[in-house]
Amino acid sequence: MITxxxxxxxxxxxxxxxxDLSLEVPTGAITVFVGPSGCGKTxxxxxxxxxxxxxSGRIALDGQDVREIDPPTLRxxxxxxxxxxxxxxxxxxxxxxxxxxxxxxxxxKKARARAMExxxxxxxxxxxxxxxxxxxxxxxxxxxxxxxxxxxDPPVLLMDEPFSAVDPVVRASLQDELLRLQxxxxxxxxxxxxxxxxxxxxxxxxxVLRVGGRLAQMAGPATLLTEPADDFVRGFLGRDRGxxxxxxxxxxxxxxxxxxxxLVTGEDGRPLGWRTGDGLAAYGTFDPETDSxxxxxxxALLSPNGVAVAVDEEGRVRGVAGRDAIDELLAEYAPxxxxxxxxxxxxx
Ligand SMILES: Nc1ncnc2c1ncn2[C@@H]1O[C@H](COP(=O)(O)OP(=O)(O)OP(=O)(O)O)[C@@H](O)[C@H]1O
Numbered sequence: 001m002i003t004x005x006x007x008x009x010x011x012x013x014x015x016x017x018x019x020d021l022s023l024e025v026p027t028g029a030i031t032v033f034v035g036p037s038g039c040g041k042t043x044x045x046x047x048x049x050x051x052x053x054x055x056s057g058r059i060a061l062d063g064q065d066v067r068e069i070d071p072p073t074l075r076x077x078x079x080x081x082x083x084x085x086x087x088x089x090x091x092x093x094x095x096x097x098x099x100x101x102x103x104x105x106x107x108x109k110k111a112r113a114r115a116m117e118x119x120x121x122x123x124x125x126x127x128x129x130x131x132x133x134x135x136x137x138x139x140x141x142x143x144x145x146x147x148x149x150x151x152x153d154p155p156v157l158l159m160d161e162p163f164s165a166v167d168p169v170v171r172a173s174l175q176d177e178l179l180r181l182q183x184x185x186x187x188x189x190x191x192x193x194x195x196x197x198x199x200x201x202x203x204x205x206x207x208v209l210r211v212g213g214r215l216a217q218m219a220g221p222a223t224l225l226t227e228p229a230d231d232f233v234r235g236f237l238g239r240d241r242g243x244x245x246x247x248x249x250x251x252x253x254x255x256x257x258x259x260x261x262x263l264v265t266g267e268d269g270r271p272l273g274w275r276t277g278d279g280l281a282a283y284g285t286f287d288p289e290t291d292s293x294x295x296x297x298x299x300a301l302l303s304p305n306g307v308a309v310a311v312d313e314e315g316r317v318r319g320v321a322g323r324d325a326i327d328e329l330l331a332e333y334a335p336x337x338x339x340x341x342x343x344x345x346x347x348x
């Protein structure tokens with residue numbers, strides 16, 4: 001566990017970047033620091049591995065004050081991933097990943113073998129190992145950055161906007177990959193982002209900071225979306241807060257009706273499309289057993305007639321949900337925001 005106890009950072013010019021911050025980062029889970037630009041996210045993160053020292057207060061790692069641990073020892077147990085990966089441009093990918101093992105004095109063979117293992121772990125082809133960073137896409141470089149941070153198997157990982165320099169599609173796949181990795185590795189991860197969607201997707205716990213480095217609210221994503229602490233948090237979550245919340249509600253609740261005859265299915269029971277005058281139109285599907293209400297809504301929006309097709313795990317049609325069935329649940333879980341106050345500070 002990482003504990004912040006009344007931590008303040010005042011820079012030399014008098015800027016108070018973090019003000020009396022107290023919070024706990026649980027072991028083996030992802031804690032996201034989110035908030036508008038300049039709210040002290042990066043400063044808070046870097047005080048953990050002492051790239052920045054706190055002005056006052058205490059940060060402890062499993063009970064030990066980080067100021068009592070010399071920085072190289074401290075950083076050996078803390079992986080660090082930054083935006084645009086920060087790879088060494090003149091080192092091959094394999095040697096970039098092996099950076100920390102080399103520093104730890106491992107022999108080259110062992111360090112490279114570990115690097116190859118890690119490349120596989122983050123989903124990169126072994127054929128990329130001998131390339132240089134500029135020969136990789138942005139998304140691949142970011143994966144290398146994650147592999148490098150994991151090289152010495154540190155229990156703690158600090159990630160500072162690691163996916164913000166890549167396009168939204170690559171970004172979503174990097175996020176999915178991180179969640180997959182985390183389900184295996186169970187690291188203590190502190191993840192900084194200014195993107196609330198990324199925060200609620202990745203965080204087991206989300207800490208919302210406001211400018212001045214003050215904690216506005218710390219909660220699990222579902223609680224954050226349902227019970228924002230104040231107008232600032234409500235404003236930061238945005239007007240589509242209700243829609244985001246749907247991701248945390250099971251689609252099992254959607255009332256299904258029988259599939260109408262104009263839904264054409266194949267012999268295997270899988271949908272082929274909606275019959276129209278001149279062919280088949282697109283359809284959207286969701287699996288009520290595993291998907292969220294958000295997926296059901298997306299499926300309804302994808303179909304020209306607004307009807308979502310419910311399928312089983314094999315993709316076979318189980319029934320359909322019309323907009324009325326989905327609207328019933330939307331009215332319950334995502335009612336229109338009444339009299340939402342304006343945020344003190346606009347989100348980044
Ligand atoms: N070395 C420094 N000297 C003076 N002020 C600084 C320094 N580094 C950061 N700051 C200020 O401290 C505040 C917090 O900065 P920080 O980088 O921690 O915020 P952030 O939330 O990570 O922002 P962003 O999302 O824009 O990266 C900002 O007002 C910033 O200008």
